[in-house]
Amino acid sequence: QVQLVESGGGLVQPGGSLRLSCTISGISTIEFGFYTVGWYRQGSGPQRELVAALQSGGITHYKESVKGRFTISRENAEKTVNLQMNHLEPEDTAVYYCNLKGNANYWGQGTQVTVAS
Numbered sequence: 001q002v003q004l005v006e007s008g009g010g011l012v013q014p015g016g017s018l019r020l021s022c023t024i025s026g027i028s029t030i031e032f033g034f035y036t037v038g039w040y041r042q043g044s045g046p047q048r049e050l051v052a053a054l055q056s057g058g059i060t061h062y063k064e065s066v067k068g069r070f071t072i073s074r075e076n077a078e079k080t081v082n083l084q085m086n087h088l089e090p091e092d093t094a095v096y097y098c099n100l101k102g103n104a105n106y107w108g109q110g111t112q113v114t115v116a117s
Contacts (some may be wrong), residue, residue, distance in 0.1 A: 002025070002027055003022065003024070003025050004098045009069070011114045014115055014116075015087060020039065020085065021083075022039075024106075029079060031102075033076045036056065036095065036101045037053070037072070039051045040096070041113075042095050042110075043093060043095075049063065050063060051070065052083060053099075054072045066085075070083060071083070085113070088113075094112075096108045097109075102110055
């Protein structure tokens with residue numbers, strides 16, 4: 001059974017930084033290497049939106065409003081996905097979800113990020 005566990009969320013002041021991590025279990029490192037990994041978030045609205053994604057070949061995609069502030073990375077040998085978030089803004093407040101997309105689609109349980117003074 002594939003499981004994704006996020007960590008690193010919390011309360012931070014505007015302008016601060018957080019680093020989210022997602023640890024994946026239930027698949028091999030070889031399988032993991034073929035998946036696209038991503039971070040989504042759901043704020044006050046009903047839609048879960050893509051924040052950042054990283055394909056197996058290294059191509060990245062970012063939500064326009066986080067470009068230059070957030071960086072997604074992966075460590076295939078450890079089956080982890082990270083999201084470094086700098087210069088955080090109140091609008092970044094949301095529950096952040098780790099996603100693994102390939103021949104199936106997997107989600108973590110989410111971690112709360114709150115940006116407030």
